[in-house]
Amino acid sequence: MVVLVEIAPPDFDRVFAALADHTRRDIVRRALSAEEGVLELANHYPMSFAAVQKHVAVLERAGLITKQRIGRRRVVRTNREALLVARRLLDQYEGLWRARIDRMNQLIAETAGAIATVETKKSKR
């Protein structure tokens, strides 16, 4: 693979299988602020505490969240590094598309004089 990712989470598949579920993505989003424990998180979803606990366990195994002790509480915290990998790839992909759009623009500018020809050609479709 040409693209280098410096931050390498242990298991891509596990990370993205974990993120493939809507509830788990929502937990990841809420846990960015690291304010709630599992019990509080569970209040947001129309499912049993045990079900939410299972989702949290999947995310924890994927390295996307950790449970952190703050005083007597244990809050769920999102591991931003794991999300950063995806972010970095999206940044590179944005660069790819920006370059493409630039080329599109050049092409349009180049053929501006020939628009009439292109317009009549559409009827052949």
Added chain:
Amino acid sequence: MTVTAVRKDPQRLTLTIEAEFDASVERVWQLWADPRQLERWWGPPTYPATFTKHDLAAGSRIEYHMTGPAGDQPHGYWDVLEVEPPRRIVLRGGCAYGDGTLTTEVPISTIRVSIEEVAQGRTRMSIENVFPSTEAMEQILAMGTQEGQRQAVSQIDAVLAEETIRR
């Protein structure tokens, strides 16, 4: 400047990029509908794309390859899921081996293109890319910028520099 908005969602692995062109909807549509025009912008100058099969009709498979400076030819394909000329295309893209057989039956990304007029002679194109995994994204990035990270970065720099000049 052409790129008007970029939205990234790292959790859902989605990138949406919007651009506006001083051209009609039909002209912008031709960028996708005409394979000879597609070839002019899909790959970077050092990795030009050649579309060997191109029928923009729902159910058809578009095939292309890119040619690198060392003669390497990564192949790719798009399955055309939806087409609504001249405003909407939904493609599911993937990689293929040199002989044309697919590397995997798992689709590696979905591209949704929508084209609309924002003013007389001014057209907005929105491209939404959804990836099933970061590995799929790496694969696509490798196809698009096979020459490596260095070039990808310099491309970005070049684009950013142009942006500054235009503003």
